[in-house]
Amino acid sequence: MAVYTTLAAHELAALIGEYDVGTLISAKGIAEGVSNSNWLIETTGSDGAGARFILTMYEQRMDVAELPFFLDLLDHLAAKGSPVPRTIHDRAGASFRLVGGKAVALIEFLPGISVDRPTSAQAHAVGAALAGLHRHAADFSGHRANSLSLPQWRELFDGCGADGLASIDPALPALVAGELAFLEAAWPHHLPRSVIHADLFPDNVLLLNNAVSGLIDFYFACRDITAYDLAVTHSAWCFEKDGAFRAEVSAELLSGYGPLTPAETAALPVLARGAAVRFMATRAYDWLNTPADALVTRKDPMDFARRLAFYQQHGEQVFAV
The missing domain is CATH 3.30.200.20 (Phosphorylase Kinase; domain 1)
Incomplete structure (x- = not known):
């Protein structure tokens, strides 16, 4: 907002x-x-x-x-x-x-508070609410393709230019080039799809104690890989502000969501890397193009570069059955 x-x-x-x-x-x-x-x-x-x-x-x-x-x-x-x-x-x-x-x-307007540092119990409730959203949307007849899927990530980074990316961090151009090439080769296109939220950050969830009172800001919602929505939520909820991974929050978020198919579970490490790149792309573009007089808080794309590095190194262990 x-x-x-x-x-x-x-x-x-x-x-x-x-x-x-x-x-x-x-x-x-x-x-x-x-x-x-x-x-x-x-x-x-x-x-x-x-x-x-x-x-x-x-x-x-x-x-x-x-x-x-x-x-x-x-x-x-x-x-x-x-x-x-x-x-x-x-x-x-x-x-x-x-x-x-x-x-x-x-x-x-829904009551509730968006938390900066969710507890494990809150993460469990969010996982369950996300699973419920996917079930409740199963018979929704509307269709919208994801306008911020893998091809658009490349377009956004191209719109930043190598010099623009380097102005954010000198290592960013090489990181982006290598990860986009990996994702374009490894993306799991044939997983189950549904309507997804696609942007379920803590500030898009309202909580009353440990209960979810509101899921808000659906303006990136679309039909895409269902497990990708869980990966997006994982990337948004399971890290400290300094980039440290919160293993207990991760475990409860995944537990609250419930079981996935074996193919979905196997794909989560790649989907999580994609989620990190998606937010690197939009944040980098906005970092370089937000009007100076806009009443808006720019968000650091390097937060998700650090999360990407974590998923590259530890994704297989985090999402292991």
Whole structure:
């Protein structure tokens, strides 16, 4: 989440007036993340008791034609019982509107806290919630290809240029070249597929104590290898800020998710390396191309270079049956 676009108070009030959610009280920009503009919205509520929502304006890497997939998926998963926010439809029944040529959606606010350093019990709950998401999405009819799969990683790195990558770290160009060649040769294309979240970082999970109260920010969701979603989540949850691996968190995340097929288990080391490269790619590109005046926190791509190095050396042991 982030804020790239500024909306004046009267614009926000007029927009919220298109929904049956009461009168706007406040709107606070949310700085975390790198892709869309987001505000925490407070209103009087349709019954006068007060209500909170998340307002999202879609900015980068977003085709408006794909919005029905994302928003319908939220409603589908919420109806199935996944801890996912519902889309708030406007008075005309639309799940999104256009403001200044950009799409905006109002999303249910869910209670909970995103943790910086998850416990093993929390990781177990997240693994179970991710498995539940995959089960609940099994009969979802929407389709969206992964727009940030292996070919796009190369495109993003190419967009950075060797000099740009070297400005982040002198060793990065050679690391990227070698790992992309490996992944292009080793990627397991024939594993089971489903709708996946594809970005389940700790800041996209809300927790109340050790229970998952919300899975949020589905705007990279797509149909792809199901076990890749687990690999993405593993790469996001199982490391300290200094790069140290948290073995107990890893074990509980995998246990909470439940059994995989033998082929999926065997592929996890490669999928985890791919997950690390995916976030190296987007973070490197954003590091070099984020506008200087954007209300957004850039994220260091070298965090995932270190996780990649770990998976290269220890992935087989970590994911062994």
